[in-house]
Amino acid sequence: MRQDEHPMGGGTPPPDAWSAMLDDDHPHDECGVFGIVAPGRDISRLTFFGLHALQHRGQESAGIAVSDGRHILVQRELGLVGQVFDEPALRSLTGSMAIGHVRYSTTGANKWDNAQPVARSFGHGLVALGHNGNLTNTDELRAELEAEGESFVATTDSELVAAMLAREESTLLDAACRVMPRLLGAYSVVCLSETEMVAFRDAHGVRPLCIGWLEGGWCVASETCALDQIGAEFVREVRPGEAVRITEDGVESRQALPPARRALCVFETIYFARPDSRIDGMSVWQVRHSMGRVLAEEGPAPADLVVGLPDSGTPAAIGYAQASGIPYAEAVVRNRYVGRSFIQPDQGLRQHGVRLKFNPLPEIISGKRLVVVDDSIVRGTTTRKTVAMLLEAGAREVHLRISSPPVAWPCFYGIDMPNRQELVAAEADVEDVRRAVGATSLGYLSPEGLQRALGRPAERFCRACFTGEYPIPVPDASVKLRFERSRVISAGA
Ligand code: SF4
CATH class of the missing domain: 3.40.50.2020 (Rossmann fold)
Structure with a gap:
């Protein structure tokens, strides 16, 4: 038995054991994302504070990727934002664009490889990516990519999306627009190449993602509380199915996916989002x-x-x-x-x-x-x-x-x-x-x-955890698996 498998006998306890010890039986959001383009501003510090405001969306790992126009630097580590980044770390992350991510592990274990932003080779450089949500066709996409020679070190769907973007020979915005139709499920993504920052959101708008303006630049964040924290003004939400390229001059928008039934996660309003955030007005x-x-x-x-x-x-x-x-x-x-x-x-x-x-x-x-x-x-x-x-x-x-x-x-x-x-x-x-x-x-x-x-109206929301009516197809196999797995566990308990 690996040390981290034992519920109470030492090592890192599994999520259930943590929940019991922390008196915390709430469902947990998977991640929070942030991105900023602001030449001349201290972008790593602004990203640090943006992530700090989003800390409630993930406390297991934090990461920042910055670009100075020629190179991307990524720092990510297990721990809270304030544990992962100190003054010397922030001073070493210089550039004009940055993305950041906080994570709570739901798909994939809590290990360094799964911390984000993930990075893959893209053209002559890199693409770094942070993702909030969960894809429902991960298995098919992974099998397809592996059959074509891709390999993965993480066990998250985020690395999969980064790999799909990296295979496109185009600008990052074009790559996002080509990849989005192949992704099923919920995703609010920020990504960064040496020269572009792009954000995109699934056609149903399950997870929140908003755009803000601040002196000297523009930013995107999972929640408006992150904009407040860095003195940015809320401009608008990233629309469901939209991909945006953020530059210092503003926002270039593409509607990559046709409008679909809105399905904002109602639990964001009940529990996940910070009470000082505004979502969908x-x-x-x-x-x-x-x-x-x-x-x-x-x-x-x-x-x-x-x-x-x-x-x-x-x-x-x-x-x-x-x-x-x-x-x-x-x-x-x-x-x-x-x-x-x-x-x-x-x-x-x-x-x-x-x-x-x-x-x-x-x-x-x-x-x-x-x-x-x-x-x-x-x-x-x-x-x-x-x-x-x-x-x-x-x-x-x-x-x-x-x-x-x-x-x-x-x-x-x-x-x-x-x-x-x-x-x-x-x-x-x-x-x-x-x-x-x-x-x-x-x-x-x-x-x-x-x-x-x-x-x-109820039709604007996903309420599947109350009703069992899933607005985005869920593979029958995975529903069944959850039942079967739970039966096996109880039978063996
Ligand atoms: S409302 Fe939908 S997206 Fe939100 S927690 Fe429930 S099932 Fe998940």
């Missing part, structure tokens, strides 16, 4: 606040206090409190400085139920009936721990309210979500889930309530 904070207000109408509860699980449950908890008239209280403190690159506790600490992420305030909650608002329940394991933690701290009742519908289907578009059998709500009704997590009562936001809070 929506303030993420305001949408979450509205979800809480609607949740209060749909799931009233007799309680003394409304408590949000920080940080993702907070806007909805405030909305719930305002709509219900029940006072809001901060009763759980979150340690913001733990992540998946955190040193793991030893066996003794684990056995004593170490709580790395949340700690309750007994002075606030003792003897109180609580409405506890969270954004989602995935496996239910950490929700059960959280409910138990609040009851142990003296809460009289815990009325759990979830600001999304039950998660019952896995994600194939770039989100780290367990197979169906591990999702607590996959085959269970609300009462079963309530019993499983030990809450006094449980209420979810209804699908209709979610749409009311979003103020947009």
